[in-house]
Amino acid sequence: MDGDRQKIENRLLMALAGAVAGAALWVLSEHWTDPGIDPALFVAAFAFVTGYATVALALAGPVPLARALWVALLVVVPSTVLLSVAGFRYEVSTEVLDRPHMLVGWAILVFFATPFCSVWAQDRSAVFSYAQLFETAWTLTVRYALAAVFVLGFWLVVFLSSALLELVEIDVLQQLLRTDWLVFTLSGAVMGLALAVLHELRDRLSPFLVLRLTRLLVPVVLGVIVVFLAALPLRGLSRLFGEFSSAGTLMAVTIAAITLISTALDRDRAHEVESPGLRLATRILAVLVPLLAGLALWAIVLRVTAYGWTPERWLAAYVAAFLMAYCVLYALATPWARWTSYIRMINVAMAGAVIFGSALWLTPAVQIYRMSANSQLDRFAQGKTEASELPLWQMHNDWGRAGRAALARLEAQADPELTDLVALAREAESRFAYDRGALTARRPGRVERLLTLLPVRPEGAMLNPSDIAGLPEFRLEALIDGCQRSLPDGRPGCVLIRGTFMPNAPADAQGMILSRVDEQQVDVTYILHDRPQAPRLRGAFDPLKEVWPTLSVEDLTAALDGEYSVAPSGVEALFIGGHVLAPGD
Structure with a gap:
């Protein structure tokens, strides 16, 4: 009986702690935009x-609730100070809460530090x-995941019950669903109750099963990586690094x-x-994961070389650097007999490094906004970036004090x-709204730019401003992007071929535009x-093969050399x- 009573008391205490946490989060949400x-x-x-609600509930169970409440402060107080310090980078400190660059560092710090705190307690x-x-880390993850599922199940039952009672004109539960503070408080209470019950069942719901199932995916992921690396030389690096998302994909697979x-x-x-x-x-x-991490890092380097630093690229580079350290150390450990112990x-060592790196990220020692702004200003001063290509809106709205200071420096140039x-x-x-306004403002210059870039064939044929003045902005x-992808011989990566392709218009009013889209493909x-x-505008269709073809760079070179016919x-x-x-239909 004493054991059952203790379980009930513990469940009630955890539910109460969760309810208080939920109510506190509701108070925060209510004052999110309070100017006072x-x-x-x-x-x-x-x-x-x-942080306190998350860490204290995570610790409670393995650690008695009273002890968990004060031990959680060991993680929460430093992380609170660090996020508060990061907020001073902005004109209004609350802007930090809208910036993933800072919140990611704070969340990683709390996530990695909590298992250390739990073991220490x-x-x-x-x-x-x-x-x-x-x-401890896996137990916390599994407990929170199952508790979150239980909370969702609870509200699904409440929603269905409300719908059923409404059929007999009883709207008590509907009123509950409309009361925000009660929803937050109940969610917290249910979460606390679920965490308490899951701890009681720890012998039956250990992460053992999850780990055993997860490790079965090792050969699958290995096979995919081997195929990817084997196909990479055949497909070429240009397509891999064509978009910044490739770095994100590579890092996700590495993780x-x-x-x-x-x-x-x-x-x-x-x-x-x-x-x-x-x-x-x-x-x-x-052994293979360093190749993925290296490709991710190289993709970021190429992006930075082409467009300069931004806070997003600094965050990606920061994460990629830690992943590279993980992977290189893994690979160095594998030749040894005790490789599993070394990994x-x-x-443990890398978890400590991540905690330190996350804390450092939030301090003034890492000034990603200032470094990003200086990078963009330097590129503009060196003629590598046009004024219209600068991330001016982001500087003003997302890059804090450093971004706005950079805008003032640009404005002082009186251009x-x-x-x-x-x-x-x-x-x-x-x-x-900024991008739309900027496109409209620079449109005359962009039309003029295309007129100077786009060659016309046959020799002597002309391209008039009126021919392209009405093109949609994205076209x-x-x-322009296609023309700027120069051929190896330095000629533009585009050409307009005049011809009477449709009988209802003269040749000087129509044509086929070949434009390079990457290292190998040419759009028509x-x-x-x-x-x-x-x-x-229409696509180009091959009536003999009945396909919408994609041309090669060799075809574009032939067109520029006049090696084609219109018949x-x-x-x-x-x-x-x-x-x-x-012309396609």
């Missing part, structure tokens, strides 16, 4: 309440024990691989993977175009200017490089 509260104070309150001598840290390696090696030698096949796959995966030691764009950045309510930008668009409004094929078509191109 000092912004710096609100940031501190947000970091403290959110239970056994101070085992605070660096990998076995204890590993089991997944690191997680799978850690789960396969488990908490100690007694629990690590024993199957020879899985063990070999894990070892090979540890477990590496995980008319730049002055107008800076004013637009300050007035625009959204990035979309104009795409054509038929353009017809037979009306005062915007020209008509009848139903209507007149462009014959080039084995393709027959006619």
Whole structure:
């Protein structure tokens, strides 16, 4: 009976703690935009309440609730101070809460520090024990995940019950759903109750099953990575690094691989993977992951070289650097007989490094906004970036005091175009509004730019401003980008071929535009200017092969050299490089 009573008391205490946490979060949400509260104070309150609610509930269970409440302060107080300090980078401190660049560092700090704090609270001598840290981290993750599922299930039941009672005109539950403070408080109470019950069932709901299932994915991920790396030389690096999202994908796969390696090696030698096949796959995966991390880092380097630094690229580079450290150390450990023990030691050391790096990220020692602003200003001063390509709206709205100081420096240059764009950045309510206004402001210059870039064939044919003045903005930008992807011989990566492709318009009012889209592919668009409004645009179709073809750089080079013909094929078509191109429907 005493045991049952203790369980009930513990459940009630955890539910009460969760309810208080939920109510505190509701109070924060209610005062999110309250002008009467000092912004710096609100940031501190947000970091403290959110962090304290999360960490205290995570610790409670393995650690008695009373002890968990004060031990949680060891994580929450430093992280609160660091986020508050980060808030001083902005004119209004609460802007930090809208900036993922800072919140990610704060969240990682809390996430990685909590298992250390939990182990310390239970056994101070085992605070660096990998076995204890590993089991604690996974137990916390599984408990929170299952508790969150239970909370969702609770509100699903409430919602369905409300719908059922409304059929007999009883709206009590509907009123509950409309009461924000009650929703927050109940959610917290249910979360606390679920965490208490899950701790009671820890012997039955340990992360053991999750880990055993997860490690089965090692050969699958290894196979995918091997195929990717084998296909990479055949497909070429240009497509891989064509978009910044490639770095994000590579880093996500690297994180997944690191997680799978850690789960396969488990908490100690007694629990690590024993199957020879899985063990070999894990070892090979540890050898290959530095290649993924290296490609991610290289993708970021290429992006920075082409467009300069931004806070997002600094964050990506920061994460990629830590991933590279993880992966290189993993690979260096694999040749040794005790490689599994070494990797477990590496995980402890790197977890400490991540905590330190996250804390450093939030301090004035790492000034990502100032460094980003200086990078963009230097590129502009060196002529590598046009005024219209500068991230002016982001400088004013997202880059804090350093960004606005950079705008003032740009404005002092007294360049008319730049002055107008800076004013637009300050007035625009959204990035979309700024981009739209900037496109409109620079359109005449962009049309003039395309006129100077786009060659016309046959020799002697002309391109008039009226032919392209009505092009949609995205088409104009795409054509300029294509022309600026120069060929190896230095000629533009585009050409307009005049011809009577449609019989209802003269040759000087229509043509086929070939424009480079990457290192290998060339897009083809038929353009017809037979009306005062915007020209008509169509894709190019091959009526013989019945496909919408994509041309190669060799075809573009042939077109610039005049190695093509325009001849009848139903209507007149462009014959080039084995393709027959006619205006599509």
